[in-house]
Amino acid sequence: MDEAGLAARFEEQRPHLRAVAYRMLGSHAEADDAVQNSWLRLSGADTAEVGNLAGWLTTVVSRECLKMLRTRRTRREEPFGDTEAEPPAGGHDVSDPEAEVLLADSVGPALMVVIDNLAPAERLALVLHDIFAVPFDEIAAILERSPAATRQLTSRARRRVLSATPSTQVDINRQRQVVQVFLAALREGDFDGLLAILDPDVLLRDGNAELLSGGAALMRGSRAVGAHALTFSRGARFVRPALVNGAVGLAIVPEGHLIGALGLTFKHDKIAVIEMIADPERLRHVDLAALGP
Template structure:
């Protein structure tokens, strides 16, 4: 029989791994912490002395807990009001600390979390465990209740979704990436001159009502007006990252890994001729999102 203090010490030695697995599964720090805590409670109800591979056992248990949470999750599919959307962009997660958010941002990109959230639960489990933690398919299969061969197909399907398929040639994609990256960097810095440098003179910015602050127009035309409006986007742009949106270079705004806005761009002669801020939940669900490689 393993003593409680020894068991707690062995669990604490695995906590970092368990949190990493749970965070990638759930995309939420608080939910990941809940999953890890539940794993500890289940360990306390188990004869740990009979567990040959404690690391593997803990990883399996936390994954099953996460899988159940993914299957029952409905909150991210609900419609958000304009006020709720703006509040979530402006305010940090309850109980979060800046240093915690920085660590999570370094560990996995917001864009990847957004894309992972589009996967089916079993696909997400197979992809995360195999591609991120090198767990063999024969060990993942019992968790998702599939054969190893089918589990391998789940991971492969997830991988294709994560990578996406660009709809423009590679050279053009690279140029567009440079333009949008410069735009995003300037927006983050509140650099009006930098924003103007990548906008076409007659650029148009369109915005869904859910992303509009009081008094903002849904459509703005002209480089100066668009640039000045973009400067006010600076605070929100801290939670923005490049992504592949419908096969082209775009931006996702995802504080704490939760998708709130997506930006699509029309680029002509290496200048932004138009961009649109998509915030309506129904429109966001119709987008094809992938990680922008490179």
């Protein structure tokens, strides 16, 4: 394949590679560097025998991230042997597939601080397996460990993240259900449906106002907020769930371009606060990928 064709195929993979790199590194700038380094590796490699270019590039960018993480850190990793996974702490079954999905859904900007405390190998294994569904044997090849040791590594990392995550962050599935009900009512123009999912004292506020109170209050009360929301029902087809400030919220993405978001606060399975966000800097922290279909 000529260089132009290779470059075109690489650009097709760039969003995925950048998502992988960002979740490992927690830095957009470093993620871009890792992706660029993976292009340099690709452009200088003989890929004639590569059957799965996407998988090959994921491996390359993962190794770049691992090198960057190891360079960044000053502490050494704890050794792990080729043994079976340790018993789950506190009775939590970390091998439960539902627990894996729960963790993967909850990994957004609010949890990057928690993940940053993991050792480089733990971080890579957790991100690749629990978020991007990379098989253990492929991760093991990157880490130069056995699949059994890699599985143990991931289980330990998952326990550390779950134990350090506030319960309000872990309950992503419940938040998602509430948001789906709200979004369905909005799309259908169902006023009664909106009233059912909004807290009676729900507050709508301007999240871009730099006030100590957290934003200027625009209106309060389920009937007023619900009626206001219905004025945007025709545009609801451009709205999709996303992680906003670590909780499930809504992103406004006409033609795939993020132009705004709604940060939500929940109370007793109802929406208690709706925060409108349009500032480009704040929108950079809206995580669309984590709640993709």
